[in-house]
Amino acid sequence: MRFDQARLPGNITKNRGRIVVVRDIIQDYSAYLIREDRPPLSGLDALVHRLQGQVRRRWGRRRLYVTACRIAHAAEGPASMDDPTLFRTLEEIRHRVRMQREEGDIIEHALSYLVEAADRTLSMRPYPVQLMGALALIQQYAIQMQPGEGKTLTACLAAIVLAWRGGSCHIITSNDYLAQRDATLMQSMYERCGVTVGCVLGSMSRRERQVNYRRNIVYATSKELLADYLRDGLALPDGRTPDQIMLMRLERGTADTVMHGMHTAIVDEADSVLIDDATTPLIISVPRENRMLKEAVRMASRMSSKFVAGEHYTVNRRQQEIDFTDAGLRLIEEIHRELPDIWRTRSRSEELLKQALLARELYELDRHYVIIDGRIVIVDEQTGRLMEGRSWSYGLHQAIEAKENLPLSDPVSTNARMSFQRFFRLYKHLSGMSGTFQNVEHELWHVYGLPVVRIPTRLPNRRMVMPDRVFATKEAKFQSVVEEVVRWHRRNRPVLVGTRSIAESEMLARLLTEEGVRCRVLNAVHHREEAEIVAQAGQAGCVTIATNMAGRGTDILLGPGVEEMGGLHVIATERHESRRVDWQLFGRSGRQGQPGSAQAFVSVEDHVVCQVFPHWFILTLQKVSRVRGGSAVVLFFYRLAQRTSEWSASLLRKRMLHDDYKMDEMLSFARNGRS
Structure with a gap:
């Protein structure tokens, strides 16, 4: 059944002292509809599906470019x-897009007016x-745009058109800083185009989140979205279907x-x-007091000193696993009786x-x-940021x-969990x-059913990537990095040095300070100074x-005279x-046709090897690295180690x-069997 909301009368229904607008209930019903979650295709179906993706990737780019020029x-x-006149016309276009009766031409017409609106509102054409x-983006592609080509404005244009169609539009960013920055930066454009914008941050209360999610366009991280989705599922005892939500609105008024x-x-x-975050499911858990586990963990930590x-x-290291040898198993047999009674079994003592x-x-x-x-605070290896509240x-x-040697926190029990792969397949x-x-x-x-299309650069890429420099040890590598930074610093060029860990960034800063080079450190410890x-x-x-x-997402603007010196x-x-x-990381330099350069310093002792x-x-x-031609x-x-790691992760x-x-299928079978 299709509702023509424009013809709905302003009828209201009074239920339990609450007034509920029927039109709002229908809008909520439509908003909570999600895509059916089906497993990815396999066998011959997967082969045909793959060919479809290749066709869309190959023919989509030319068609999109011609339309964009038009x-x-x-x-x-x-x-x-x-x-x-301009913004009155935009309002008329917004209503036409909402009716969804002129799919092709109206989108092109809308974007042509949004170009002028962005120029006047943001001074960005x-x-x-x-x-x-x-x-x-409007046609459900994954676009590959080089760093510095203006993805923030690109997403803004697409989000406006998609929000005009009805339904909330979530723009997922890498971190809270970018979510707040982009929502603030584009707010004037959104308001002039008749849509509301908000952002959801990790520090927000439940009420603040509800207010921001009601906006047409919402900036947030994937972790905040999935966490709120799981918490909503826990709050709805009978499920999160649109029917259940509508009945709740009628019964409670909200x-x-x-x-x-x-x-x-x-x-x-x-x-x-x-892709990268897909291997780690997000878990909603609550702490449960367990004194016996705490005692056993402390004892196991002391006992582990006996193992060599x-x-x-x-x-x-690749599989993140520990395997006991025969000698190790014999040692466990000798010492496992020191553990509390419940942990003395072979399997439990090994696990501890x-x-x-x-x-x-x-x-x-x-x-x-x-x-x-x-207390322990986890650092996200992909972004280098703190993950407060995670364990x-x-x-x-x-x-x-x-x-x-810290006080032990209470272990947690899982209330809900979901992978990012399955979550985004619901949109x-x-x-x-x-x-x-x-x-x-x-x-x-x-x-995800997303064909990739490569967007050409506006200006030629002037970034110069120098050959990697190879060292036998980390110590020799970092000493050479310090010498290289000093050399570029004397030329007055800005230098950005990327490290894998907080400890390495602090160590490198200390070495440079000893050489008389003043530097700034950006890591999870100094995150408040990021901007x-x-x-x-x-x-x-x-x-x-x-x-x-x-x-990712960091836009480093060059100062006066830096471009003439060669850029970052x-x-x-x-x-x-x-x-x-x-x-x-290399993409932080040479943005928007500016000059820049990049080089990697690697050693045989690096983690990936x-x-x-x-x-x-x-x-x-x-x-081998010390002989001629060994590099x-x-x-x-x-590079083989990198490709192996990528293949294993895939x-x-x-x-x-x-x-x-498979687990869903098994649980569904068990539920049907009980019924």
């Missing part, structure tokens, strides 16, 4: 209008490549939910959100000791976590607290954008050391498991999604 030419017409990107539907999502840095790596256990050894071997202070006010499960969090309209979709095009189409540090990073002679916080120089002190993260190859092979590579050999295996994501649906 819109740019048509945008010259509204330039002669005065402001009242969209280029044809930005219009091409906006068209692609629905006890925070979110206001999941109609449209535009995902910024979509490769990070939809290589003799009693082996460490699989594995967690203690994992905490010791694989989780490092100032890399995976920091200590703030006597590791299965006793691992308590094992790390015991390792650091009726999904699109994304990033500067780095290389190597993930097939996965984006297979899992100020980023604003100064492009000034002449400025040296900035940063973790991944200075990667970027140094990567280590490459990541995913090459896309390296490209994001050590987690793939065995120790004896690392020692061999160190010897090329080391770089070959370094397999893990596929397996997790398959297992997720």
Whole structure:
């Protein structure tokens, strides 16, 4: 049944002392409709689906570019209008888009007027490549735009048109800082176009979230959206279907939910959100007091000092696992009686000791976590930011607290969980954008139905990427990085140095200070100074050391005279498991046709190499790196390690999604059996 809301009378229904507008209930009903969640295709269906994706990728780019050029030419017409006429015409177009009766021509017509509105409101006139990107987002593509090409304005244009169609439009950003920045930056444009905008931040109360979710366009991170979705599911005892929500509105006068539907999502840095974060489900949990577990964790932490790596256990860094040897199992048999009664069984004592050894071997202070006010705060390795309120499960969090001699927190029990893969598959309209979709095009189409289209750059790319420099040890690498920074600093060029961890950024800052080079440090510890540090990073002679916080979404503007000197120089002190993260860091320089340069300094002892190859092979590579021509050999295996890590991560994501649906099928069968 289709409701013509324009003809609905203003009838009102009084129920239990509350007045509910029928029109509002119908709008809410439409807002809460979500896409049916079906498993990805397999077999012959998957093959046909893959061919469809290749066709859309191949033929979409040319068609979109021609249409964008046509819109740019048509945008010259509204330039002669005065402001009242322009925005009155935009209001008329908004109503026509809402009726959804002229899909093709009306979208082009709307964008041509939005070009002039953006010019007058924001003093930013969209280029044809930005219009091409906006068209692609409206048509559910994943667009690859190079850093600095104006993705913020591109998303704004698409969001306005999509919000005019009805239903909420969520723009997903990498962090709270970008969500608040972009919502504030584009607010005047949204208001002149008749749509409301808000942002949802981690520090907001429930009431503030409800108010912001009612806006037409909402900026938020993926973690905040999924957490609110899961909390809403817990608040609705009979489920979150539109029927249940409408009945609740009729009965109580309100629905006890925070979110206001999941109609449209535009995902910024979509490769990070939809691909890299897909392996970690978001869990809603509550602490449960468990004194026996705390006591057992403390004892296991003390007992783990008796275990020697290589003799009693082996460490699989790639799979993040501890495997006990025969000697280790015999040692467990000898000492497990020291544990409390309930933990003395073979399986439970092994699990406790594995967690203690994992905490010791694989989780490092100032890399995976920091200590703030006597508590463990997790650091997001992808973004370098703090993850307040998050904890590791299965006793691992308590094992790390015991390792650091901190008071043990209460373990948590899971109330709800969901992967980001399944969450974003629920949106009726999904699109994304990033500067780095290389190597993930097939996965984006297979899992999310998003064909990737590459948007050409407005100006030629003038960034110069220098060959990697190879070292046998980390110590030699960092000493050379310091010498390189001093050399560029003497030339008065701004330098951005990217590190993998907080500890490395602080260590490098200390070494540069000893050389007389003043530098600013941007990491999870200094996150409150982010805006100020980023604003100064492009000034002449400025040296900035940063973790991944200075990667995605960071726009470093060049100061006076810097472009003539060669622009920003970027140094990567280590490459990541995913090459896309390296490209994001390099993308901070040479933006919008400006000059810039970048270079990576790598060593055989880097994490990406050590987690793939065995120790004896690392020692061999160190010897090879010191001979003539050995750098090329080391770089070959370094890149092989990166590709291996990417391949392993891709397999893990596929397996997790398959297992997720398999578990649903099993639980559904069990429920049907009980009924």
